[in-house]
Amino acid sequence: MAGTVPHVKSALRTVELLDFFAQHPGLHSLTDIHGKLGYPKSSLHALLRTLVDLGWVETDATGTLYRIGMRALLVGATYIDGDAVVQLSRDALDWLAEATGETVHLARLDHSDVVYLATRASRHYLRPFSRVGRRLPASTTALGKAILATRDDEEVLRILPAELPRLTRNTIVDRDELLAELREIRERGYAIDREENTEGLRCFGVALRLTDPPRDAISCSIPVPRLTPDREQDIVACLIEARERIERLLMRERRAI
Template sequence: MELKNQEDQYLSSVKNALRILKSFTMDEPEKKVSDISTSLGLNKSTVSRTMATLASEGFVHKDPETKKYSLGLSLLSLSSIVNSNTDVYRESYPVLNRLVENLGETAHISVIDKLEVIYLQKVECNHPVRFLTHVGRRNPPHCTSSGKVLLAYADEELVNAVLEQGLEKYTKNTITDPDKLLANLKEIKKNGYSTSFEELNEGVNSIAAPVYDYRGKVIAALSVVGPKQRIQSHKVQGFAKKIIAATKEVSERMGYRG
């Protein structure tokens, strides 16, 4: 019985540590113990002990002046290992570079993770406009071009899970009707690419196409994002053609033979 309690306490501590690490974002890169305690509903003493342990292993760093914590270099080394062993991350980089040079807009590689779109790779253009995207950023799938492409080729179970969690409205163009989204997904699969015209952020448009692996399974989306002044509706076909050509090259690098 005592051993079981010790195991439960250990697992609880690990879970708390992981929750704390995942609470850091680009919007909140630094946090005090009190901030973490409030946002996660954990006791301050528990958070303090956990942060001390994480700091001793280099997973977080404490600023001696502000008393705020930020993520440490140990996580950076782990992320490098993950990136170097993620085929789509490695194989897409040179293709994204050429596409950005060709189109003059920022490009991403993204995947679905826990009903969200997460960006694995980003190559920025020479004239970037500030968008809410960065490697590791999570966005909703129903209002992003990459997310809709991934949903269009996903299992019915995943699509239903996204619908069940609700289609939050971000702009006047966000699709919030499940039937309209399903119809849009069918059209995307028919066309081979997706668009998002100010569906997540005002003034921001994007176009995406699917990336396949050696099994013929869609494993990622390649998207190009830019301001509505540069990615206009009459340019969609031209952009889509080049994006699809890029996804074809990435897919072939992943072993896809179509």
């Protein structure tokens, strides 16, 4: 029969359970997981025990609290190690971090979020520090807004949730306001996170034109007290140079194939 291939219930529940652990770090009881996912406790317990035996889930010493297991880390690391964009971006990210002295990131759009694929730390002490694998709403980050700005308004509205999440008092939560912001980004050529993700931290980002439409972006974060208009322009110039380095390298790789 034509149409969508039906999901295998056990596989779907396994993926949803692993997604739950990925989005909720730390230890969780069976009751807590049941309350969040709604699966019958008997089948949930059996699924958890199977995943524990296979290394995808771990328990505490009592065996009653659960968290994500080592197997998930190994699979995630394999994704990073095998990703062409991550590999091609390494030298440019190293250069960008050295040139700016600030924290820089590479991230990829995944539905309505961005997922961090690579990070280089600032030479200054900086909190918070976005780790590889962290997921944030695209609408709250310079990375995400830079990627969204490469789409037209209709596609952006399809990507974004009906209710935009608020992370700080500066976060844009009105969809029309966000669309207006994306139009400004298209004209300006780069995105700005004005303390919309973390108060006290401003971020600048540009999309990488490696696919059509782009799904990756690089960014540079800087604490507001260190930011001046001249500093902003220097950072943006470095971001554009880093993007060009990555894109030139990709073109050479493609010609060599």
